[in-house]
Amino acid sequence: MSGGDTLQLTYYAVLLVVIGGAMLFELAGRGGRMLRQIVLWIVIFVGVAQAATWWMGGTAPRQQVLEGGRIEIPVGRDGHFHLTAQVNGRDVRFMVDTGASSIALGPADARRIGLDPDDLAYVGTAITANGQVQTAPVTIEEIAIGDIVDRNVPAWVIGADLDGSLLGMSYLRTFARVSFEGDLLILER
Incomplete structure (x- = not known):
């Protein structure tokens, strides 16, 4: 694994912990609405991850x-x-x-x-x-x-x-x- 891959993996792990922790804190004890908000946060996370990949050139065609x-x-x-x-x-x-x-x-x-x-x-x-x-x-x-x-x-x-x-x-x-x-x-x- 290259240094760039390690940095990207670390970034995603920290982002997941921050968002996951915020979700648990926010949604604790709110049953029905929780599922909708979890789905919303998953969509947001995937969007941010894709934007970060695009921004770092991860999906650019290679020689x-x-x-x-x-x-x-x-x-x-x-x-x-x-x-x-x-x-x-x-x-x-x-x-x-x-x-x-x-x-x-x-x-x-x-x-x-x-x-x-x-x-x-x-x-x-x-x-x-x-x-x-x-x-x-x-x-x-x-x-x-x-x-x-x-x-x-x-x-x-x-x-x-x-x-x-x-x-x-x-x-x-x-x-x-x-x-x-x-x-x-x-x-x-």
């Missing part, structure tokens, strides 16, 4: 890696395409960005995959939507998306707070086909 090196990435709620890859053995969620020339790792993702952003040589610069930032060239040992594995992949670590990481054109060009089918981004080798 699929199919046979023959085909990856289907559904558009996210924010209108962007997000892909999760194993980078040096760790999950990294990328926003697919055709406007980025290469892979750009945020400092938190760089740390997660074993790079120390404080020990890198920031010798380059990049122009982003938030202005000019310093960049450090790195080589990613391994990127895996399902059965598709690439080794010694050049990338950059951004020397500013970047919320997440970007999967840019230098990596997208390694695919034979990059296309859109409705609300799907298709990558094929």
Whole structure:
């Protein structure tokens, strides 16, 4: 069970205890009306749980890696395409960005995959939507998306707070086909 699943389970347990306790306190000794109110509270609880799941993205469609090196990435709620890859053995969620020339790792993702952003040589610069930032060239040992594995992949670590990481054109060009089918981004080798 992941940390997010544990947090969600804890949230639901606390919510159930609070609502259940309030119901017992409120309904103690009220026989006939109690059944109607229990049903009402169950409906409210299920509605809140569904809204929380939707809000946290739990029911959003996920990428699929199919046979023959085909990856289907559904558009996210924010209108962007997000892909999760194993980078040096760790999950990294990328926003697919055709406007980025290469892979750009945020400092938190760089740390997660074993790079120390404080020990890198920031010798380059990049122009982003938030202005000019310093960049450090790195080589990613391994990127895996399902059965598709690439080794010694050049990338950059951004020397500013970047919320997440970007999967840019230098990596997208390694695919034979990059296309859109409705609300799907298709990558094929």
